Amino acid sequence: MPNTRIRKAVFPVAGLGTRFLPATKAVAKELLPVVDRPLIQYAVDEALEAGIEQMIFVTGRGKGAIEDHFDIAFELESTQAARGKDLSALEGTRLKPGNAVFVRQQEPLGLGHAIWCARDIVGDEPFAILLPDEFMHGKPGCLKQMVDAYEQTGGNLICALEVPMEQTPSYGVLDPGARDGALTEVKGLVEKPAAGTAPSNLIIAGRYILQPQVMKILETQEKGAGGEIQLTDAMAAMIGTQPFHGVTFAGDRYDCGSKAGYIEANLALALQRNDIGAHIREFARKLVG
Template sequence: MTETTIRKPIRKAVFPVAGLGTRFLPATKAIPKEMLPIIDRPLIQYAVDEAREAGIEQLIFVTGRGKTAIVEHFDTAFELEATMSSRGKDLSILAPTRIQPGNLVTVRQQVPMGLGHAIWCARAIVGNEPFAIFLPDELMIGSPGCMKQMVEAYNEVGGNLISVLEVPEEEVSSYGVIKPGAKVSGSLTEVVGLVEKPKREEAPSNLIISGRYILQPEVMRTLEGQEKGAGGEIQLTDAMAKMIGNQAFHAVTFAGRRYDCGSKSGFVEATLELALERSDMAADVRAAIKRLAATFD
């Protein structure tokens, strides 16, 4: 039996959604930041749609206090659907918000101790399977989606994978950056090290980590004993760095666009660009942009 035939498929995905969203206050005082809409779909919906496209079956939300709206978004809204149906309205627009019974699981991160700790909170549900991680703040737009590109790469090489994007050298100090190895094949790059927010002159590459991961379950055992890192938090990057050299580790350069929707400017940019791609509103939005540009020029 070959390695390809015994490789476990990627069936589960972890969504760390316990963050406070302080950069978007006061909007996020009562609404989870993951529920802020890009046009007419909340951020979390984009990530879930991307996961489903990649063949992922079980969605694991690592939540915190005040995050119930995320789970309710993917529940059946009987009153809404009954009212729409009685008025002859099309219910297909709600189809992406429905999750099959048993396919959505939530766990609590009671204390905000970092991304690594949030992932570790899902250890019992992940079990002994490889799994994906989605950071919903990172809106990835492509065809196929970012995770589907990664799953296709995983089916080829196995091990651990992270999505990366090429950025100008002057921007590397704002991100986690990979140290590439000698093996490069198409969009796949061997990873031999990870550096968090290096100085421009010390950066090993200009390939930044961009919010999508496929990791082997052994990372949970690494996180179990992981000491606090940057910001006094348990960092996922530190745990991944310890796995390099012990398991295959590759980066997949995403063929698509990334929007940092954790920042206000990135959120606005994503909204405008996606609006300009929609036939039902592109003309009106383009006209509004021209009018506003002339006003504030």
């Protein structure tokens, strides 16, 4: 029997973005631009490439601008059209009617709780999760690579990437089993292990394909690391009952939840642009001497 197609994706975007204050005092972190496209737009483009039909945004107070971003900007578009201006830059910001759903997470109780807030919209289908500040850049995109793997394995998949061992206390970490190319069997998951205790240097990197049973586990999930309801703990409870694999992404990952990673992403993508790449490359040479 073929695996149920992945049609829905959840974007947890309720966070306060405090590491980017004061920039995020009035602007959602997910709307910070990498060159000229906001982080959330890159994530949605990645989902569309992977065949996702319905985008589910789990928002919080002060995140209304995300909803506006994916709406029709009538005044802007009509003014630009009247002036004969090109509107192609807005392609991808106008999702089809009904394809964008917004649900609010009233309290900051953790990633697991944010995902659980989307339970009634996800229903009984497998679904994807994309964390927009984990900026994945490659062709095909990270989620497309994972969907292709899911069609072979079914079950649950997470994006798995190697980091220096000293960085593992900041992430969810895989206890790996057998490896087959880009696929790694997942025998266990540990959320933010204490220094020196991580079972590997393979971390969960912000992309997931999960079966709907995870919602039932999250419903009664107790608080874990950091006093929050951790998605990693709920996923760990499914290991052994369903297939579970990590997929190593063939591309580049930028941690845009950190200032350094955000600057790296802007520089890397600017250098790849035909319109500004040569200028930025020359500027970088002068800057570093």
